Amino acid sequence: MVAADWPEVRAIYAAGIASGKATFETEPPTEQIFTAGHQQELSLVAVDDRARVIGWAAAAPVSDRCVDAGVVEHSVYVAPDAQGQGVGRQLLEALIAASEDRGIWTIQSGIFPENVASLALHARCGFRVVGRRERVGKVGDVWRDVVMIERRSASVGTEGATGEGAKVQVEQPGTGAL
Numbered sequence: 001m002v003a004a005d006w007p008e009v010r011a012i013y014a015a016g017i018a019s020g021k022a023t024f025e026t027e028p029p030t031e032q033i034f035t036a037g038h039q040q041e042l043s044l045v046a047v048d049d050r051a052r053v054i055g056w057a058a059a060a061p062v063s064d065r066c067v068d069a070g071v072v073e074h075s076v077y078v079a080p081d082a083q084g085q086g087v088g089r090q091l092l093e094a095l096i097a098a099s100e101d102r103g104i105w106t107i108q109s110g111i112f113p114e115n116v117a118s119l120a121l122h123a124r125c126g127f128r129v130v131g132r133r134e135r136v137g138k139v140g141d142v143w144r145d146v147v148m149i150e151r152r153s154a155s156v157g158t159e160g161a162t163g164e165g166a167k168v169q170v171e172q173p174g175t176g177a178l
Contacts, residue, residue, distance in 0.1 A: 001043040001056060006031045008053035009045065016077045021115040023075075024137045024144070034058075041102060042072065044094055046087050054082035057091040059099060059107065070105040070157050076118070083117070092125045096151065105157025110136070110146035119147060127151040 001009065010031070016022035028034070035043070042059035059072035074095060078087045099107055110133065111118050119129075127149040135143040 001040075001045050001058070003031070005045050005053050005056070006034075009034075009056045012053065012056060012077045012079045015080050019080075020139065021112050022077065022118075024139060039072070039102075042074075042095060042098055042104075044091055044098065046078075046082075046091050048082070054079045055087040055091050057095045059095060059104075062108070070103055072099060072104055072107055074107050074109050076121070088118075088121050089125065092121060096125065096153075100153050100156050103156055105153045106150055108148065108150040110148050113145055113147050119149070122149050122151075125151065 010028045013025075013028040017025055017027065029037075038058040038060045042057075044057045045053045046055040048054050055076070055078040057074060057076045059074040062068050062071045062073050076088050076091050076095070078091070096107065107127075108130075109122070109127075111122070113119075113132070128151070129147055130150050131148045133146045133148060136146045137144060
C-alpha cells in the first residue's frame with residue numbers, strides 16, 4: 001500500500017462502515033492516522049486489471065510489550081463490486097505469508113457475528129474462533145458482540161512449544177509436603 005492508494009482504500013473502508021457489519025468505526029480515519037497505526041510491510045492492496053484498488057488488508061501490533069512482538073490484529077476489506085470473487089482470500093493469504101516472513105506467530109481480529117462471509121473466509125484460511133466478547137461497544141444505539149478469531153503460524157513461534165501447560169508443584173498447607 002502506497003500513498004496513491006489511499007483514496008480508494010478510504011472509499012472501500014467507508015463502504016465497509018456503511019454496511020454496518022464491518023467495524024465500530026463511524027468514518028474512515030485520515031491517511032496519517034491509518035498509516036501510523038499499521039505496519040507498512042503488512043499493509044497490502046489488491047488491484048484489478050485496470051490497476052484499480054479493489055481491496056486491502058492491514059495489520060497492527062496488539063501491544064508494545066515484548067511478549068506480544070509476534071502478535072498483530074488485522075483487517076480485510078473488499079470493494080462491494082469485487083466481493084465474492086476471491087479477492088479477500090488472496091489478500092488474507094498474502095497477509096499471512098508477509099506476516100510469517102516478518103516473524104509474526106499470531107494474527108487475530110474481532111468480527112461481528114452476522115458477518116458470516118468474513119467468518120467463513122477466515123475459517124478457510126486457517127483461523128479459529130477463540131471466543132465471543134459480548135456487548136463490546138455500540139454501533140449507533142445498538143450494543144454489538146464480537147467473535148474473536150486467531151491464526152497461529154505453523155512455522156513461526158513454534159520452537160520449544162510442547163503443547164502442555166506449565167506444571168507447578170504446590171505445597172499443601174500444614175503438611176510441608178508438595
